[in-house]
Amino acid sequence: MTDATNRQIRLAAHPVGMVEERDFELAETPMPSPGDGEALLRTLYLSLDPAIRGWMTGEDTYVPGIKVGDVMRAGALAEVVDSRSPDLNTGDLVLGMLTWSDYTVVRPGVDIVRPIPRQEPITAFLSVYGATGLTAYFGVLDVAPPAAGETFVVSGAAGAVGSVAGQIAKIQGCRVVGIAGGPAKCAWVTDELGFDACIDYKNEDVEARLRDTCPDGIDVYFDNVGGEILDAVIGQINERARIALCGAISRYNDVEPAPGPSNIFNLVPKRGRMEGFIVLDYLDRFLEGILQMGQWVEEGRIKYAEEIVDGLEAAPRALRKLFTGENTGKLIVRVAT
Amino acid sequence: MTDATNRQIRLAAHPVGMVEERDFELAETPMPSPGDGEALLRTLYLSLDPAIRGWMTGEDTYVPGIKVGDVMRAGALAEVVDSRSPDLNTGDLVLGMLTWSDYTVVRPGVDIVRPIPRQEPITAFLSVYGATGLTAYFGVLDVAPPAAGETFVVSGAAGAVGSVAGQIAKIQGCRVVGIAGGPAKCAWVTDELGFDACIDYKNEDVEARLRDTCPDGIDVYFDNVGGEILDAVIGQINERARIALCGAISRYNDVEPAPGPSNIFNLVPKRGRMEGFIVLDYLDRFLEGILQMGQWVEEGRIKYAEEIVDGLEAAPRALRKLFTGENTGKLIVRVAT
Numbered sequence: 001m002t003d004a005t006n007r008q009i010r011l012a013a014h015p016v017g018m019v020e021e022r023d024f025e026l027a028e029t030p031m032p033s034p035g036d037g038e039a040l041l042r043t044l045y046l047s048l049d050p051a052i053r054g055w056m057t058g059e060d061t062y063v064p065g066i067k068v069g070d071v072m073r074a075g076a077l078a079e080v081v082d083s084r085s086p087d088l089n090t091g092d093l094v095l096g097m098l099t100w101s102d103y104t105v106v107r108p109g110v111d112i113v114r115p116i117p118r119q120e121p122i123t124a125f126l127s128v129y130g131a132t133g134l135t136a137y138f139g140v141l142d143v144a145p146p147a148a149g150e151t152f153v154v155s156g157a158a159g160a161v162g163s164v165a166g167q168i169a170k171i172q173g174c175r176v177v178g179i180a181g182g183p184a185k186c187a188w189v190t191d192e193l194g195f196d197a198c199i200d201y202k203n204e205d206v207e208a209r210l211r212d213t214c215p216d217g218i219d220v221y222f223d224n225v226g227g228e229i230l231d232a233v234i235g236q237i238n239e240r241a242r243i244a245l246c247g248a249i250s251r252y253n254d255v256e257p258a259p260g261p262s263n264i265f266n267l268v269p270k271r272g273r274m275e276g277f278i279v280l281d282y283l284d285r286f287l288e289g290i291l292q293m294g295q296w297v298e299e300g301r302i303k304y305a306e307e308i309v310d311g312l313e314a315a316p317r318a319l320r321k322l323f324t325g326e327n328t329g330k331l332i333v334r335v336a337t
Numbered sequence: 338m339t340d341a342t343n344r345q346i347r348l349a350a351h352p353v354g355m356v357e358e359r360d361f362e363l364a365e366t367p368m369p370s371p372g373d374g375e376a377l378l379r380t381l382y383l384s385l386d387p388a389i390r391g392w393m394t395g396e397d398t399y400v401p402g403i404k405v406g407d408v409m410r411a412g413a414l415a416e417v418v419d420s421r422s423p424d425l426n427t428g429d430l431v432l433g434m435l436t437w438s439d440y441t442v443v444r445p446g447v448d449i450v451r452p453i454p455r456q457e458p459i460t461a462f463l464s465v466y467g468a469t470g471l472t473a474y475f476g477v478l479d480v481a482p483p484a485a486g487e488t489f490v491v492s493g494a495a496g497a498v499g500s501v502a503g504q505i506a507k508i509q510g511c512r513v514v515g516i517a518g519g520p521a522k523c524a525w526v527t528d529e530l531g532f533d534a535c536i537d538y539k540n541e542d543v544e545a546r547l548r549d550t551c552p553d554g555i556d557v558y559f560d561n562v563g564g565e566i567l568d569a570v571i572g573q574i575n576e577r578a579r580i581a582l583c584g585a586i587s588r589y590n591d592v593e594p595a596p597g598p599s600n601i602f603n604l605v606p607k608r609g610r611m612e613g614f615i616v617l618d619y620l621d622r623f624l625e626g627i628l629q630m631g632q633w634v635e636e637g638r639i640k641y642a643e644e645i646v647d648g649l650e651a652a653p654r655a656l657r658k659l660f661t662g663e664n665t666g667k668l669i670v671r672v673a674t
Binding site: 054061062226231245246247248258259260261262263264265266267268269270271272273274275276277278281 | 391398399563568576582583584585595596597598599600601602603604605606607608609610611612613614615618
């Protein structure tokens with residue numbers, strides 16, 4: 001192992017506007033070796049998530065920002081190839097917050113890394129049982145809980161979070177309306193996932209279609225995109241509406257701060273609530289979420305899609321897909337198998 | 338009584354932009370007489386509130402909109418001059434949702450009207466013990482509860498709601514920073530009401546002054562104005578910040594919907610919560626609020642200001658003051674004594 005080189009993808013520049021391949025650089029470095037209490041991991045799969053774009057600004061938020069020259073970071077699945085830590089054994093499959101590289105040295109107890117069962121398909125630990133599935137789980141059930149019979153709208157409905165969020169709302173007995181880009185995604189959302197309706201924001205008038213598809217108004221909105229769609233939804237909320245702010249894909253690449261929803265003061269007469277959340281806050285309830293999601297997946301009540309891109313070097317170009325709306329379901333990079 | 342005429346102020350036109358005197362018309366009508374189960378009231382004081390501007394659009398929200406030709410509506414204090422209802426006695430002082438007129442006929446049990454003790458100053462039932470004081474009370478303690486040691490910011494700090502909200506937050510042990518228009522209002526807010534600081538949004542850079550006066554960030558924001566100030570605050574919130582949306586004076590007279598806060602997605606990394614509320618939802622807790630406010634006023638811990646304008650005919654012009662920022666404290670029209 002130790003005579004091989006280790007490829008790393010580093011941040012070359014903080015992106016201005018849309019993230020571009022030139023914002024990354026590929027470096028070949030010597031294979032790292034674990035010190036006492038450390039372990040060497042071989043990366044198998046990287047999870048690509050919109051949040052990474054936020055980290056690339058370099059600003060510290062709920063996690064430290066990525067600075068120019070830093071190795072890029074991602075949730076990842078890896079295999080322990082050499083362990084000098086009592087907490088990890090060679091051959092263990094682990095889930096952790098790792099780096100965009102072939103190999104990473106981690107220190108259990110300091111770095112976020114934990115062994116997981118080698119249960120196929122292991123990529124589900126990055127998707128439906130991973131951060132995106134759990135974001136949907138806690139966002140729907142904890143941040144913006146819907147009651148049976150209520151109307152639940154979710155944007156990014158063909159994405160890794162939105163597709164699961166809508167299905168969880170269906171399980172709660174809601175009328176579920178998705179918003180996604182293009183007829184193919186919309187067809188998947190209604191025909192495969194069982195949403196009651198899906199609005200194609202690229203080809204349809206969202207405001208008018210919300211009126212058609214939500215004749216009783218909107219009780220809960222799970223927002224993955226922000227922007228004009230958020231504005232349109234706020235204009236049609238019912239009293240005591242709940243809005244879970246999960247992310248704002250439409251905004252992550254803006255250079256200038258874009259205006260927010262002009263309908264926001266509709267929250268006053270409607271007594272609406274809007275709340276941001278981060279799945280990491282639910283760390284102590286992850287097991288609950290994984291077990292419940294597992295049961296729903298086994299029962300066939302939750303379906304999920306993964307789009308797997310091959311090769312570490314393909315990661316920068318793949319990340320762009322999250323913002324251009326090219327992917328369906330969870331976007332994953334296969335680094336090794 | 339019955340040979341007198343009754344002056345009424347009616348809505349002449351739904352305002353476009355800033356509310357103007359031409360949007361109202363004064364009518365002289367015959368004195369009404371109460372039917373069986375009704376009572377005739379003589380208006381003493383009208384409460385002028387920003388919400389009235391919203392009703393004037395004619396749109397039904399949490400209360401029916403005022404249509405062209407309708408008599409204007411307001412919270413008011415009145416005296417029973419003739420009662421054919423078992424629920425009201427001649428001479429009773431009552432608080433109710435009445436009209437901009439010298440006399441009104443009400444039907445107890447249908448119309449919102451209740452006798453109150455004749456305890457001086459009776460105008461306090463329209464201000465500190467009235468809708469504005471209770472809006473502050475429930476907004477602070479229920480919608481956006483602050484903990485001792487937290488930083489609490491309130492806009493419209495010299496207004497009837499904001500001035501009381503800040504003092505309640507002081508009683509909770511917060512660092513309290515007000516935002517108001519002009520040095521005189523700011524001086525009143527800090528010197529008389531005891532806020533820790535007050536930002537003069539007409540003459541100071543709100544964003545920079547928030548950084549100065551809230552060195553530990555903002556935990557709670559009580560928003561009475563919306564607009565750019567809301568945006569500036571959202572940019573400086575702490576984790577788990579709470580924002581109570583009480584109103585948006587800066588927006589009520591807009592012709593075109595203005596853009597909302599471009600910082601709104603700061604709610605996601607900060608896990609912030611923003612919630613609209615309406616004091617009418619707390620009707621069943623009004624007595625609690627009035628008793629607690631009464632105790633604080635008696636102890637000298639809550640001070641309040643009233644600006645009393647004379648004459649029913651002065652009401653249309655007075656209403657404008659709420660939006661031009663001319664008044665301090667609670668704006669009241671004296672119709673009769």
